[in-house]
Amino acid sequence: MSRRLIDAHIHLDMYEDGERIVLLDKLEESSVDALVTVSNNLASSNRQLELAGLDNRIKPAIGYHPEQALPAEEELQAILNVIDQNSHRLTAIGEVGLPYYTRQEQPDLEVEPYIEVLEQxxxxxxxxxLPIVLHAVYEDAALVCDLLESYSIEKAHFHWFKGEDTILKRILANGYVVSVTPDVTYKVKVQHIVDQTPLSQLMVETDGPWPFEGHFSGKVTHPSMMHKSIQTIAEIKHLNIDEVYRKIYATTRNFYRIE
Incomplete structure (x- = not known):
């Protein structure tokens, strides 16, 4: 049985050039077929498209990461124009969402302007x-669900989801998907999310170059780390590991329409 993988969420442009070259060179030996590469801002969006033009395993998504200052109107409009001009090349819209962690540091930060950007x-x-890739955790996930439902969005990916069971149930009831990073191998809360989520709505990701602990401490984040994620998922669900590989690969490929 082939144990192939797709990284459902990675910031490829944030790697150093040398690290990115090594990462791409080792994809085949790591049985990784594709990378869904998300964007942070306008420069990042243009870079994802440039990288995708050089390697067809790179599946670009265009967006504006919410854990930063709001974009100037000129930058936001430029990103939206990039989407319009390249919609046929895009795998998704993302990474977009709401600034949960920024608001923990800045409690007075107004969320309404971020909601307006997200709505666009x-x-x-x-x-x-196109599918939409979301940074929406804890109570923000419920607010984002309100927005998605109001627009009758059918394909939404809550990446590295964190939140209460009631919110997770709502996400799953809507037919949306969630993904877990390599921290599933050592974080009990993430393992609980996996236990609650059917394989038909579960994907794996790295969110690289974000670093991880445990077995991965001190290592440059690489999609090959997802193999240990799959092993942990199989153990949590008491399933044959080949079945887990097959179903998660199929979920990711179908969700993102990856050929």
């Missing part, structure tokens, strides 16, 4: 029938 990306996802 939701409208693009709806208009181009």
């Amino acid at each position: 990306f939701i409208r693009k996802a709806k208009g181009y029938e």
Whole structure:
């Protein structure tokens, strides 16, 4: 049985050039077929498209990461224009969402302007029938569900989801998907999320170059780390590991329409 993988969420442009070259060179020996590469801002969005033009395993998503200052109107409009001009090349809209962690540090930060920005990306996802990749954790996930439901969005990916069971149940009831990083191998809360989520709505990711602990401490994050994630998922669900590989690969490939 082939044990192939797709990294459902990675910031490929944030790696150093040498690290990125090594990462791409080792994909085949690591049985990784594709990378869904998300964007942080306008420069990042353009870079994802440039990288995708050089390697067809790179599947670009365009968006604006919410854990930063709001984009200037000129930058936001430029990103939206990039989406319009390249919609046929895109795998998804993302990474977009709400600034949960920033608000923990800045409690007075107004969330409404971020909601307005997110809505513009939701409208693009709806208009181009593209999946949307979301940074929406804890109580923010419920607010984002409200928005997605109001636009009748069918394909939403809550990456590295963290939150209460009630929110997770709502996400799953809507047919949306969640993904886990290599921290599933050592974090009990993430393992609980896996236990609650059917394989048909579960994907694996690295969120690289974000670093991890445990077995991965001190290592540059690489998609090959997802093999240990799959092993842990199989153990949590008491399933044959080949079945887990097959179903998660199929879920990711179908969700992102990766050929």
